Amino acid sequence: PLSLANVQGDILFGLPKQTQSFFLFQIDEVDGFRSNLLNLVPLITSAEQTKGNITEIRRFKELNGLKVNEGDGETVHPDVITVSGVNIAFSAKGLAKIGIVDDIKDPAFSNGMKNDAAVLGDNGVFGDDGFVPDWDAAFLEEIHGVALIAGDSHESVDEKLANVKDILKTTVKEISTLSGDVRPGDERGREHFGYQDGISNPSVEGVDAINPGQTVINQGVALLGRGFDLNFSRPDWALDGSFMALRKLPQLVPEFDKFLLDTAGTQEGADLMGARMVGRWKSGAPIIKSPTQDDPALGADAARNNDFKFTANDQSKCPFAAHIRKMNPRNDLDEEDIRPHMVLRRGIPFGPEVSDAERASNTTQQERGLLFVCYQSVIKNGFSFLQQSWANSQGFPFPIGDVPGFDPIIGQQTGGGVRQMTGAFASNTSQPINLVAQWVNAKGGEYFFSPSIPTLRDVFAK
Numbered sequence: 001p002l003s004l005a006n007v008q009g010d011i012l013f014g015l016p017k018q019t020q021s022f023f024l025f026q027i028d029e030v031d032g033f034r035s036n037l038l039n040l041v042p043l044i045t046s047a048e049q050t051k052g053n054i055t056e057i058r059r060f061k062e063l064n065g066l067k068v069n070e071g072d073g074e075t076v077h078p079d080v081i082t083v084s085g086v087n088i089a090f091s092a093k094g095l096a097k098i099g100i101v102d103d104i105k106d107p108a109f110s111n112g113m114k115n116d117a118a119v120l121g122d123n124g125v126f127g128d129d130g131f132v133p134d135w136d137a138a139f140l141e142e143i144h145g146v147a148l149i150a151g152d153s154h155e156s157v158d159e160k161l162a163n164v165k166d167i168l169k170t171t172v173k174e175i176s177t178l179s180g181d182v183r184p185g186d187e188r189g190r191e192h193f194g195y196q197d198g199i200s201n202p203s204v205e206g207v208d209a210i211n212p213g214q215t216v217i218n219q220g221v222a223l224l225g226r227g228f229d230l231n232f233s234r235p236d237w238a239l240d241g242s243f244m245a246l247r248k249l250p251q252l253v254p255e256f257d258k259f260l261l262d263t264a265g266t267q268e269g270a271d272l273m274g275a276r277m278v279g280r281w282k283s284g285a286p287i288i289k290s291p292t293q294d295d296p297a298l299g300a301d302a303a304r305n306n307d308f309k310f311t312a313n314d315q316s317k318c319p320f321a322a323h324i325r326k327m328n329p330r331n332d333l334d335e336e337d338i339r340p341h342m343v344l345r346r347g348i349p350f351g352p353e354v355s356d357a358e359r360a361s362n363t364t365q366q367e368r369g370l371l372f373v374c375y376q377s378v379i380k381n382g383f384s385f386l387q388q389s390w391a392n393s394q395g396f397p398f399p400i401g402d403v404p405g406f407d408p409i410i411g412q413q414t415g416g417g418v419r420q421m422t423g424a425f426a427s428n429t430s431q432p433i434n435l436v437a438q439w440v441n442a443k444g445g446e447y448f449f450s451p452s453i454p455t456l457r458d459v460f461a462k
């Protein structure tokens with residue numbers, strides 16, 4: 001049976017966080033690295049510890065009348081826990097570097113995200129050496145691994161990161177450290193467009209409690225070597241690991257807001273159109289349950305905010321292309337056809353709040369967006385499938401009637417043509433809208449393998 005003490009905490013529960021750093025590194029000296037890794041193992045936070053931390057934080061918050069479960073996972077409370085966790089994961093090149101050469105049987109992982117960038121629809125150019133995505137320089141380098149440090153403040157996360165670096169010493173070279181923060185004040189738990197995030201994640205069978213409307217997935221959809229994943233005959237050391245897709249996704253917030261206002265004409269109309277593009281109002285209330293106005297009480301109520309189905313072949317209340325309908329079409333498909341594509345999302349926003357100058361000029365001047373993270377057992381069923389086959393596919397979810405078009409939030413074109421969707425106009429849902437800009441543009445990412453703690457200790461370290 002599954003032991004939560006063996007699995008890294010971010011996978012199954014999400015490390016609680018107020019702030020999080022991603023230390024991207026290259027391994028310079030293999031033997032030294034592998035022996036230092038042994039000293040890092042005691043710092044790695046297991047799913048068991050994470051579950052305990054979350055329980056403690058929630059108890060404290062409930063006692064003090066604070067909101068629980070905000071954002072992609074629980075936020076840390078400094079009065080309870082300071083640093084909530086350290087996890088580590090390796091790219092395919094990283095595994096090869098430390099001499100782990102068995103085929104893990106996930107071609108997308110083995111080839112790396114850069115080789116997926118063209119089919120994912122990322123911006124870039126085809127040159128002599130193939131497709132070069134328009135990514136930050138750090139992500140064009142060879143990345144071997146990433147250490148994730150989540151905690152309650154920059155100070156405590158920086159201190160823990162210094163601790164990690166101190167253990168790994170000169171055996172690694174830092175490529176870049178990305179940092180994200182839960183947004184301040186009332187925006188807590190919301191991503192930068194302003195929508196509550198982290199509401200809908202599947203529940204892993206036998207691992208966590210189920211909320212109304214939550215889909216239960218087989219353990220093998222999240223973890224290698226379990227349940228359905230046994231079909232893949234992975235190497236023994238892959239047991240209880242998971243693939244992590246990391247994407248740096250800057251968002252053009254004032255531009256998105258201006259587009260909505262220009263198109264809809266009034267702020268009220270813009271709010272409705274934005275909600276129709278996401279499938280939820282900013283509070284998190286699903287538009288299918290509250291189609292004409294936001295309902296903050298519904299948005300905040302975990303017993304109701306995920307408990308809904310869509311109306312079959314109908315987009316009067318919720319567009320087919322709405323981000324949450326594209327990413328989890330619920331009853332538009334048979335549940336068995338959706339479950340294998342479910343991912344555990346663990347992202348965090350990055351970058352400053354929109355400034356007055358940016359708001360006034362409708363132009364982004366400082367980079368902000370989402371450090372998107374999700375876990376799955378098969379990348380081409382999880383992240384890359386969701387992006388390619390659902391978000392970027394104009395026909396999906398193949399209703400009778402109107403062509404859905406692109407996911408307006410994350411849909412990317414792989415060919416030419418206009419980015420369109422139907423259903424954005426509540427008054428005429430068949431009328432296509434030209435999504436003139438792409439407001440989310442990937443600037444990098446990588447696929448990593450997050451091993452079990454026994455594998456980290458007994459196979460990867462030495």
Ligand code: N7H
Pocket residue numbers: 191192193195196197198199200201247249250251278280323324325327328343345369370372383386387409410440
């Ligand atoms: Fe999405 N957004 O603010 O619009 N996402 N997402 N996402 N997303 C969700 O239900 C957003 C991205 C999924 O089960 C919500 O938890 C933004 C990628 C999935 O009903 C909001 C970005 C991928 C779900 C956003 C972004 C996904 C989901 C509603 C990029 C995968 C759950 C909150 C900057 C390829 C669907 C919630 C379900 C929900 C937003 C990226 C997938 C508000 C801004 C790249 C599976």
